[in-house]
Amino acid sequence: MRRPRIATPTVSSDPRAPVSITVNGERVEREVSVRMLLSDFLRHELGLTGTHVGCEHGVCGACTVLIDGVAGRSCLTFAVQASGHEVRTIESLASEDGALHPVQEAFQECHALQCGYCTPGMIMNIVGMFEEGRPLDLSDEGIRLALSGNLCRCTGYQNIVAAVRKAAETMPAG
């Protein structure tokens, strides 16, 4: 084994830009590489590692967060694009004491997760739909269509469909 090197670089030569994003109700200001993805910003600048990255091309939905209340792919969004906007992640859902949000509770109740990797994106997508306030089609087909932007490789989706329906029963209307 060679002796470890002493001086190694710590920053890239990327141009940097200031960002100011309201994340889970808290305003954060940072200077970041202009090409840093929002997913990397949340995960590695802020330590909000609940948002997962599954494909980096916007297909699997694991990285879904709410941007100004609308579900969006944080792997297809630059941090600088989110500047001046409000972002909500999975970490915002449970209450301070850890009590689960109705959607999270329904997921546990219905065994709607196994490895848990797709789960935060799946849940943020569902929460976004509930919070939009439009009436949801809670038929099997309707729920499956609503989930069709999120891949899950473990569950076969059936229990996720059940969890959405259960959450709809317990969520405050609108």
Added chain:
Amino acid sequence: MSTRAFGSRIKRTVDPALLRGEGAFVDDIPLANPLHAAFVRSPYARARITAIDVAAARAHPGVVAVYTADDIGVIDREMPLLIPHPSMTDARTQRPLARDDVYYVGQTVVMVVAVDRYTAEDAAALVEVDYDPREVAVDIEDAVKPGAPLVHDSHAGNVAAYYEQVSGDPDAAVRAAEHVTRIKVKVERSTAAPMECRAVAAQFDAVSGELTVWDGTQAPISVRGGLASIFGLDEDKVRVIAPNVGGGFGQKVLLFYPDELLVPMAAMELGRPVKYIEDRRENFIGSTQERTQVHAIELYARKNGEVIALRDSFLHDTGAFIPYGIAVAQVASTSIAGPYRIPNIWVEFTAVYTPTVPVTPYRGCGRPQACFAIERAMDQLAEELGLDRFEVRRRNLIGDDQFPWTREGLLFADGLRVSLDSGQYQTALEMITSELRPADFAAEQARARTEGKYLGLGLAFYVEGTGLGPYEGGHIKVHPITGKVYVNTGLTGQGQGHETVFGQIVADQLGVAVEDVILVEGDTRAFDWGVATFASRAAVVSGNAIYKTALIVRRQIIRAAANMLEASEDDIELRDGAAWIRGTDRNAPLAAIATASNPLRYAFNDAAKAATQFMPASKHDGPPLDEGQHPGLEATDYYSPACATWAYGVHGAIVEVDPDLCDVKIRRYVCIHDCGNMINPTIVEGQVMGGIAQGLGGAMYERIEYDPEGNPLNANFVDFLVPYATEVPSVEVRHLETPSPLNPLGVKGVGEAGCIAVGAVIASGIEDALAPLGAGKFHNTPITPSMIHAALGGD
């Protein structure tokens, strides 16, 4: 007595953390100032490297190191052949970084380490590699033709392995047969596509000399053994942790992937943490895949449909290397007779090198292919003899009173004999018959045809050898402060819910709540004896090891409690986290018993006072700990199965095929399955439903495509079609529970069960639906709309 946890639908204890986003996957582990790795990968399926120029990459700002095969010292070698077998000669495995030659598109050639992944990828693009491309034969049937271009010059005909197995006297039975059915089937290559790609991070502590590696692996103990061995480190100086892992499905049981050696090497050399987080494209071109097999199967039968011999000859695609040995092909060849008696079997396979991503087990591991071959052949036999598909199976299934059914001469993937230990196959057939009501369905099918609708019934049985050895262990310790029960085992989870099912096993024996059982697995510092998670073995092998350990700790608790409470051991019962004198309210909490079982000098809390040297409880003759006694409530035990235990099931579906759109709708999907005693039916159903969804991907959507030059054509989630919720039907799961006679818990594995039969079911259903249109046979999966179109005579 509190309700039994074993067998109950207990909610998973791991869920709240995962739901709050508090899971800790490899890329979530906070590391101080980590460096990031990216790879230069071969753009050719087969080529000679003539020059590599890394100067521009090394000079790129933010780059810390660039490695070629010349720069990696002791790891510049072919990586281990994990499962040696005499059927292979000079088995070829990959080098961490290519030296001289590349063998598939995606093979790692150069590693760049930089301050972030963005920079590492920029620099990787600056590396210049000159290649001299060679001819290739990508298709497996082309690869074995005389004169086909070779993947490895050392292996004529691209033959990686050849193996023949015989059970009974197939030659005599073939001569005695009154009918023979011959078909050729092909299952295409797919990939596990876990939602979390592979990931490795490493940190070297120069002060303690300890290397810590976080690896999204299914086999952390083996990874540690390999790292220690290859780098020449003491095993205790290497800690491998598999934290939360976002699905594995077999892909993550292989060791070593190049990054699993290169990242620890770089961390040691550079003195900073290094991580490699595979992206989705890399998962498609750099992480192993499975499934391609071409079977030529023959069933030799009497006129009544009883199959007296089976001959199967198949090609197995192993990709460019064969690091996992012949496991996939061996499982396929020993599962080929399915649930049927078929007493005479001849099966041979040739494992073939192709210039593609290497092949190692993916959920099912050869079972789906074997199932597809035998079940499609049974359908064909039924048709040729004018028998009903249910009836031909009834005449061949092993009888409920005929177990164990041993196939002498066949060796399973554990090197042990194939013996189907238990089951109620005939009962399962009756159940699926009463669910699908084939007679009623035939009437509905006829009616629908008059309305221009084409319905079909699909049917397939499967068997699954599960719970392979060699062994796993369990370690249990009752925590003296909290009374919580800490449990360890050597294998590790990727979302199966081990903490809950192992917790259920322990909770019953020690009288504690399931949530008070804390499982720590996948960390070599917590427990370092064991093998890995594969072959639907965790519940069987670790489950029974933990159960045996719990029985020991239970005896320890009862003995100590009887002593503390001055009662007879027979009068002690364990419940609600305490030991009670039966019928009284006198009790001692587990924490107090654990504390009192540990002779103390210092009273660090109230409970500890009782265990110190001048207190009455400690008064006895002789030393505080008797010879052979150890402090506390703690034990370790192991379970080593004598052979695999065989689960099974039968799936049936009603499909509707639109002959114009070539679209398939699954109207109903029923699964009857038997995995022995169920520890947690909810978790079992989750495994089964997830397996069926994955099986459906392989049956209808997923196919890794290569062009004739060996370029992958669909290495992304846009073009490789993993089913969404809109593609997967609701599934009806019905349980049968035949306890395995082979292990104390009576359990069998279920992890892979769901995926095995789906291809055969769907093919059988589509074939049935389109029969009146003269569509012919469906002997390949996935069955795409284009295939249906072609079968209906379209161009």
